Amino acid sequence: MRTRNESVIRGGLVVLAALTLSLPTGAGAMIQGSEGTLAGSVRTFQMSARDGYITTGDGSAIYMWGYTDADNGDGMQYPGPTLIANAGDLVVIELTNHLPAEVGPVSMVFPGQEGVTVGGGSPGLVTREADTGQTVTYTFVAWEPGTYLYNSGTDIDLQVEMGLVGALIVRPSTAGQAYDHPDTAYDREVLFLLTELDPQIHYLVESGWGNLVHRLDPLPVLWLINGRAAPDTMLPAGIPWLPTQPYDCMPRMHPGERLLLRFVGAGRDLHPYHTHGNHMRQIARDGRMLESVAGLGPDLGELAFTQTVAPGETVDAIFTWTGEKLGWDIYGHAPGDPMEPGEYGPDHGKAFPVTMAEEQDLTFGQFWSGSPFLGAAADLPPGEGGFNPTSGYYYMWHSHNEKEMVNFDVFPGGMMTMLVIEHPDVPIP
Amino acid sequence: MNCGHKGWMVAAAVAGLALLAGPAFAADVFLRAAVTTKTMPDGEVVTFWGFAQDSAFGAMDGDVTVPGPELHVGQGDGRLDIHLDNDLPVPVSIQVPGLRPLVVPIAGAPNLVPGRPTRMANGRIRSFTYETPPGNGAPVKYSFAMARGTYIYHSATHPAVQVQMGLYGGAVRERVDGVRAYPGTPTYAAAVSVFLSEVDPALHEAVATGDYGPGQAMTSTVEYEPRYFLVNGQAFADHPGFDPELAVAGGGERTIVRFFNASPSTRVPTLLGTRMTVIADDGNVVPWPRDQVSLVIPALKTFDVLVQPVTPGRYALYDRRLGLSNGSAPGMGGMLRYLAVAGPPTFPGQTTGQAPRRPAPPATLRATTGSGHRPLATDKLRWGLKGTQSKGDATATTTTATTTKARTTKGGGGK
Numbered sequence: 016m017r018t019r020n021e022s023v024i025r026g027g028l029v030v031l032a033a034l035t036l037s038l039p040t041g042a043g044a045m046i047q048g049s050e051g052t053l054a055g056s057v058r059t060f061q062m063s064a065r066d067g068y069i070t071t072g073d074g075s076a077i078y079m080w081g082y083t084d085a086d087n088g089d090g091m092q093y094p095g096p097t098l099i100a101n102a103g104d105l106v107v108i109e110l111t112n113h114l115p116a117e118v119g120p121v122s123m124v125f126p127g128q129e130g131v132t133v134g135g136g137s138p139g140l141v142t143r144e145a146d147t148g149q150t151v152t153y154t155f156v157a158w159e160p161g162t163y164l165y166n167s168g169t170d171i172d173l174q175v176e177m178g179l180v181g182a183l184i185v186r187p188s189t190a191g192q193a194y195d196h197p198d199t200a201y202d203r204e205v206l207f208l209l210t211e212l213d214p215q216i217h218y219l220v221e222s223g224w225g226n227l228v229h230r231l232d233p234l235p236v237l238w239l240i241n242g243r244a245a246p247d248t249m250l251p252a253g254i255p256w257l258p259t260q261p262y263d264c265m266p267r268m269h270p271g272e273r274l275l276l277r278f279v280g281a282g283r284d285l286h287p288y289h290t291h292g293n294h295m296r297q298i299a300r301d302g303r304m305l306e307s308v309a310g311l312g313p314d315l316g317e318l319a320f321t322q323t324v325a326p327g328e329t330v331d332a333i334f335t336w337t338g339e340k341l342g343w344d345i346y347g348h349a350p351g352d353p354m355e356p357g358e359y360g361p362d363h364g365k366a367f368p369v370t371m372a373e374e375q376d377l378t379f380g381q382f383w384s385g386s387p388f389l390g391a392a393a394d395l396p397p398g399e400g401g402f403n404p405t406s407g408y409y410y411m412w413h414s415h416n417e418k419e420m421v422n423f424d425v426f427p428g429g430m431m432t433m434l435v436i437e438h439p440d441v442p443i444p
Numbered sequence: 445m446n447c448g449h450k451g452w453m454v455a456a457a458v459a460g461l462a463l464l465a466g467p468a469f470a471a472d473v474f475l476r477a478a479v480t481t482k483t484m485p486d487g488e489v490v491t492f493w494g495f496a497q498d499s500a501f502g503a504m505d506g507d508v509t510v511p512g513p514e515l516h517v518g519q520g521d522g523r524l525d526i527h528l529d530n531d532l533p534v535p536v537s538i539q540v541p542g543l544r545p546l547v548v549p550i551a552g553a554p555n556l557v558p559g560r561p562t563r564m565a566n567g568r569i570r571s572f573t574y575e576t577p578p579g580n581g582a583p584v585k586y587s588f589a590m591a592r593g594t595y596i597y598h599s600a601t602h603p604a605v606q607v608q609m610g611l612y613g614g615a616v617r618e619r620v621d622g623v624r625a626y627p628g629t630p631t632y633a634a635a636v637s638v639f640l641s642e643v644d645p646a647l648h649e650a651v652a653t654g655d656y657g658p659g660q661a662m663t664s665t666v667e668y669e670p671r672y673f674l675v676n677g678q679a680f681a682d683h684p685g686f687d688p689e690l691a692v693a694g695g696g697e698r699t700i701v702r703f704f705n706a707s708p709s710t711r712v713p714t715l716l717g718t719r720m721t722v723i724a725d726d727g728n729v730v731p732w733p734r735d736q737v738s739l740v741i742p743a744l745k746t747f748d749v750l751v752q753p754v755t756p757g758r759y760a761l762y763d764r765r766l767g768l769s770n771g772s773a774p775g776m777g778g779m780l781r782y783l784a785v786a787g788p789p790t791f792p793g794q795t796t797g798q799a800p801r802r803p804a805p806p807a808t809l810r811a812t813t814g815s816g817h818r819p820l821a822t823d824k825l826r827w828g829l830k831g832t833q834s835k836g837d838a839t840a841t842t843t844t845a846t847t848t849k850a851r852t853t854k855g856g857g858g859k
Contacts, residue, residue, distance in 0.1 A: 124716050126764075127737040130755075131717060140682065140776050141716060141760035168716075170776060172766040230769045231671060283766040285710065285740070301719075301737040315732055327714040327738035327764030 044203040044443070046184060046277070047252055047262065048097030049084045051106075058104040060084055063113045064121040064145075064167075064179065065091035067259045071237050072244040072429075073422035077214055078221035079178035080114055081259070082123075092259050093242040094208050094281065095165070095181025102160045102187050102195075108153045112145040117223070120144035121179065123153055124168035126327060127302050131155040142168040160187035160194050161302025162277040162329040172230045172283075176216055178242075180281040182208050182329075185302075193275055193331055194304045198312035201275035201333060203443075205266045208242070209324055209430060210282035211235035211419070235284070238419040238430035240264040245413075245420070245431040266412070267435040267443045270337045270345075270389070271357020274434075278322060278330040286419065287321045292410035292434060294318040295332040302329060321415050336436055338389075343367050345408075347388040356439045382409040382433075390438025408436040470523035471590065473515055474498045474583065475538070477576075477599070477611060478531040479652075480508040484672050485681035486773035490645050491652035492610035493532055501529055501583040510677050511639045511706065512613030515597070517590050524590040524615065526597070527583035528576045535562070535575035539600035540615060541744060542727050543588040545573065556585065572600035590617050592626060593727020594702045594746040604665045605656065608647055612706040614639055614746075625700055625748055626729045632700040632750060633693040639677070640741070640779060642670035642707035642767065668708065673767030673778035680780040681770065689758065694785030698750045701783070705741045711779065714738040714764040717753070718783075724748035738764055756787020 051060040062084050068076045082095030100106050112121045122144040125131055136143040136151030145151040163183040167174035184206075193199040213233040219225060240248050241262040252263040268274050276295060278288060298313035299305060305315035322330055337359040338345040343366060346355055350364030367387060374396055384406035385393030392406045403409065413420050414430035422428030437443055476496045483489050495512025499505050506513070517524055524543065530536050539545065545558030562575040576584040599611035614637060618624075623631040646669065649655075650662035657663065672679050680688055692699035701720070705711055715737060722734040726746055739747055753759055762768060763779035770777030 124760075126714050126716055127719065129718055140780065141762065168760075171762065172768045172776075175766060226774070230766075231771075232669065280764075283764070301735070303735040307732045323740075325710075325712055325738065325740045325764075326766075327712050328736075328740065 046097060046099070046204050046206045048099045048182075048184065049086065050099045051084075053104075056104055057107060058100050059107045059109065060096075060098055061109050061111075062096070062123075063091075063111045065089070065113045066115060066118075067091035067093075069093050069178075069242065069259050070247070070257060071212075071239075071422055072247050073237075073425055075214065075237075075423070077212065077237075078217045079259070080118065080121075080174065081178045082110075082181055090258060092261055093178045094210070094262070095179065097181060097206060097208075097262070098165070098183045100157045100183070100185050102157060102185050104157050104185075106153075106155055106157050109150055110145055110153070111150045112147050114147065116147045117225075118147070120146045120149075120169050121174065122151060122168040123165050125153065125155060125163065125165050125183065127161070127163045127329075128155045128157070139169050141171075144169050157183075157185040159302060160185045160192075161299060162193075162279060162331050163302050164279050164281055164327065164329055166281065173216075173220075173225070173228060175281070175283065176213065176230075176233060177220065178210075180208070180210065182206060182277070182279045182281075184277065193277075194299060194313075196304065196306075196310075196312040199275075199298050199304065199331075199333070200273065202272040203266070203268055204275040204277060205264065206262065206277050206279070207240055207264060207288060207324070208262075208279040208281050209286045209288070209414070210239050210242070211284050211430075212237040212239060233283070235282075236421075236423050238286075238414060238421075240430055240432060244422050245428050248432040264432045265435070266432070267407070267437055268334075268336065269357055269437055269439045269441075269443070270355070270359075272335070274334040276322075276332045276334055278324045278328075278332070280324040280326045280328045283326050285323055285325045286430060287323050287415040288412070288430075289321045289415040290334060290410070290412050290434070291320075292408075292436070293334060293336050294320045295322065295334040297322070297330060297332045299331040300328065334434075338362065345389045347386075347391065389436065390440065405435075405437055405441045407438065407441070410434040410436070469521045470525045470587075471515070471517045471521040472525050472527065474501050474503070474506075474527045474529065475512065476504070476506065476508070476529040476531055477536045478508045480510065480610075482510065482677070484643070484645075485679050485683075485686075485770040485777055488645060488771060490643060490648045490672075492648065493606065493651075494610045495613055498529065501527055510610035510612075511641065511704075512597070512611070514613060514637060514639075515615040517615065517617040519618070521617070522590055524588045524617075526586045526588075528580075528586060529583055530576040530578050530580050533578050534606075535571070535577050535601050536606065536611065537571050537573050537575050537600040538586040538597055539572055540588050540595050540597045542593065542595050543591060543615075546587040546589055548585045548587050558586070570602045572603075575601055591727060592617050593724060594625075594704070594748050595727055596704050596706055596744055596746060598706065598744075605647070605651060607706065608642075608644065608665065608668075608708065609651060610641075612641065614702065614704050616702065626724060629723050629729060630698055630750060633697040634691065634699040635702070636690045636692055636699055636783070637702045637704065638675060638690070638713065638761070638781070639704040640707055640711050640713070640763075641674045641677070641705075642709060643672040643674065644668055644670050645672070645771075670707070670709070670767070671771045673707075673763065673769075675779055675781050679770050680768075680777045682775055682777075688780065689782050689784035690761075692751060692753065692759075692783045692785060694753055694756055694787070696752055696754050698752050699783070701749050701751055703739060703741055703747045703749065705743060705745055708743050709767075710740060710742045710765065711767065712738050712740050712764040713761050713779070715751070715783070716760040716762075717757075718751055718759050720749040720751050722747055722749050751783060753783065753785050756785045758782035758784050 051058045081091035081093040083091045084096045122142050132154045133143040134152045136145045167179035187195050213235045241264045242260045248264045297316035304313045339359040379399040381402040384403045385395045420429045420431045480494045492510045494508045494510035496506030496508040497513040548556035558573045561569040561571045595615045599606040655661040761781050768778040
């Protein structure tokens with residue numbers, strides 16, 4: 016039962032004002048990225064490699080090299096644009112090298128794609144490359160839906176560290192599915208492109224001392240998801256004061272929804288990504304369903320609450336949450352109250368199992384709304400709370416390599432974000 | 445099955461197993477541990493400890509290599525017997541993770557018992573098994589029940605130092621026809637080995653100059669700093685004298701690529717232009733083929749994968765953990781190679797205008813029979829996926845009985 020002074024949010028109007036202050040508004044249910052220019056079944060991306068700076072959660076400005084696409088003008092971005100294509104598209108990527116001349120050539124490789132043809136540029140060690148000012152064109156048919164990585168094929172250990180990485184998503188013919196099977200359907204999707212950063216390398220390159228870079232001894236002290244270090248991961252996508260870091264990582268969902276997690280290992284280290292709140296079900300690796308026999312769907316995927324994401328590897332997983340197994344009604348319903356969408360039926364009407372202590376006997380976290388019930392707020396002492404205007408449930412999602420949850424040794428930071436379970440009446444754009 | 449005789453059947457089955465475990469033939473290999481050197485691409489000369497395969501003990505006619513010689517054991521050989529000659533200044537030994545070590549009887553002397561390490565004078569141990577002393581006059585035998593698969597042999601003495609110094613190599617047992625690695629797996633037209641290792645030259649220098657150990661310049665391997673990253677004993681070097689290609693079959697035919705990792709770190713070889721299908725892990729067939737781009741290979745693991753490229757050219761294979769430099773030398777190096785399909789040395793389809801081809805589907809495997817490996821039961825029925833329900837577990841195959849009830853009669857094992 017609800018205690019006194021709680022108000023349950025009904026309708027979105029009350030909430031929207033609060034939303035604009037601190038929650039992402041542009042993220043949407045689908046991953047943002049670049050869809051290029053489509054003519055028939057030929058999808059062309061005009062891309063550049065440029066240099067620029069990113070900002071990290073401790074206030075550092077780090078010199079980076081990054082890919083960008085035509086929409087970005089002269090700016091770079093980190094990570095590179097998430098390229099989005101449909102299965103069967105002939106993908107054409109024209110890459111022009113706008114990096115400073117002293118960098119030398121740059122290129123792109125597409126692990127997982129077969130039959131990549133390359134034109135223009137000059138021969139490099141693993142692909143053709145664009146020298147300063149040159150353009151090289153990569154062409155392939157994106158036969159199979161899935162989540163893929165791209166990165167530079169030139170001077171790979173330095174150029175990957177400097178930021179020349181990005182994701183490629185190929186969508187199947189059926190919308191709302193990750194692969195060609197209904198068991199891979201999802202309501203929302205989130206990208207987790209994981210990297211680490213050794214600022215010393217970037218300072219040396221920025222200062223023109225790139226030949227002193229210790230490529231074999233990187234010491235990362237910053238860890239990033241989609242190019243941002245926490246708490247910036249939780250800022251909205253496209254926020255003006257992070258112009259070179261356009262992507263966010265702030266998963267929000269309603270109970271009962273299916274959230275597709277697309278993990279991309281874009282750095283050089285393995286990261287054990289941990290989802291508080293529930294297990295996730297793996298459905299694919301390296302762009303292929305974990306399927307025993309064709310047609311069965313991802314029957315080989317395991318439940319995991321920590322997913323190892325290795326460099327060069329992509330993993331897809333589906334996360335769901337209903338409050339199952341908590342053992343109490345998350346809305347504080349009486350048994351006769353109507354069910355909410357996505358509610359776990361067997362716990363409907365079950366009483367909250369403890370008597371809450373009085374406020375004077377409690378200490379509060381910033382995400383505590385004053386009430387244990389989803390979507391409900393209650394009295395808080397002055398100055399407490401405030402980080403949870405929609406009264407959702409917050410679960411920390413993070414690299415379980417604990418030292419990676421810092422910015423230069425300061426916690427919280429690094430490879431960390433929050434999943435928010437929102438009341439069904441809270442609009443998630 | 446006559447349940448009344450159950451106890452007798454079990455006892456006889458055990459006796460039968462013990463008999464079957466005594467193999468008819470053994471592969472005899474004469475290995476010699478000795479010092480050697482390699483020149484790294486940046487010119488640094490590094491001292492290694494490697495293995496040579498001699499024609500007989502004391503023949504000294506093999507080349508000392510790092511990694512050591514890849515031992516191929518034939519289909520008919522149930523046992524691998526390594527006769528070790530130690531030309532190093534310290535004791536060494538041999539172990540092969542994944543193979544069952546066997547007691548070696550010695551006429552007129554105590555048996556050599558694997559897992560019973562030789563003790564040092566102060567009572568401490570530095571080996572996982574019995575040692576071969578430096579300069580031994582007679583070979584010391586290490587005997588293993590050879591199973592089908594891909595394995596790494598390495599020194600079991602002071603392994604933190606000796607494995608890094610280079611005392612490792614591959615051992616493979618396959619079917620006699622050489623075209624199929626495991627029962628039920630697809631045939632292949634070519635075979636390639638990718639043996640990964642790393643070098644911390646500071647350790648090699650300290651060991652070579654006798655400056656490793658308590659009170660010496662280097663007292664432990666804790667501050668490990670690899671500077672060179674090797675594939676099959678060589679780092680990639682972009683100069684004419686170095687052949688970076690590993691020849692594989694083309695035209696859609698399969699090649700088995702055997703990966704070994706003797707470095708202390710996890711490495712992630714990644715393929716460009718084609719994909720790989722994992723068929724075995726540490727010599728065990730995986731229940732379902734795994735279609736992957738990158739292979740996460742931790743220290744001392746082996747994997748068998750199949751590749752099936754079509755067009756001629758080079759398919760780059762590089763370490764995505766970025767062991768891609770040679771010390772302080774400029775340019776790419778380290779763990780980079782090309783799986784090469786004979787034809788013009790260009791990247792597949794390098795000229796534009798070639799119509800992309802739909803790639804062949806990945807190699808498929810039947811569920812294996814008789815190997816004792818079954819897919820693990822999954823809880824997919826309880827998962828409650830949206831859309832069509834999974835159709836249930838694939839039919840588990842029944843392994844044929846491998847035990848015998850008695851020495852002369854063969855009864856049906858339990859079903």
